[in-house]
């Protein structure tokens with residue numbers, strides 16, 4: 374464990390985030406440094422865990438995460454039906470300098486996934502990094518795990534402006550496709566989806582959907598916390614059109630879709646069960 378590691382008093386919590394359920398909080402901070410801005414960073418600032426963006430960019434693994442998981446599974450594991458990694462960090466964080474996953478974060482996530490598998494509990498993951506080989510090539514993880522990437526643009530220019538520490542869109546897609554080919558369950562989070570004044574390619578949502586057409590489940594949501602997106606949408610009715618096109622694309626390809634609250638055509642259901650399908 375690194376000398377920047379921190380200790381926590383608890384690991385699992387029930388998230389109030391839409392479609393959220395039991396969630397692991399095993400790292401503080403994220404080197405991807407998204408500028409949308411990142412909701413997890415805003416929350417960490419509000420609760421006094423960090424003070425600056427630079428501090429957020431220095432991830433700190435929770436050194437007692439495995440011991441906490443063991444204790445919590447003994448205490449209330451019978452109530453835990455699925456664990457999400459994570460609403461507070463990226464579980465397969467990428468290091469853009471070495472163009473590989475950060476071993477101290479990825480290995481910790483893998484060890485926690487293995488422990489959950491031993492307890493018979495599946496997990497859901499979401500990353501802007503790339504998955505380690507253990508996920509696509511190994512058979513030691515829970516067969517009902519669902520692996521996802523977060524992807525809102527195929528443009529590397531968009532990535533370097535808004536998600537500078539994340540893996541390239543093509544590397545993210547290739548990594549998830551390898552997992553899908555290995556017969557594992559996959560999903561893609563298309564959120565926060567930009568307006569064309571933020572990403573000129575945003576009007577070509579079908580191109581993005583086709584690029585991840587191997588995934589079983591799509592989650593779609595608009596860009597929040599930005600006047601740029603709100604003003605453009607007000608003027609052009611952009612999200613009503615795009616959300617309808619996403620819905621139509623998913624319907625014709627028999628994909629499970631969840632449209633997030635606040636986005637046109639949003640689903641009423643906020644249950645984790647969106648991930649249970651297929």
Ligand code: SF4
Pocket residue numbers: 403404405406407411412413414460461462463501
């Ligand atoms: S990858 Fe997720 S947790 Fe990390 S900075 Fe971006 S939005 Fe925040």
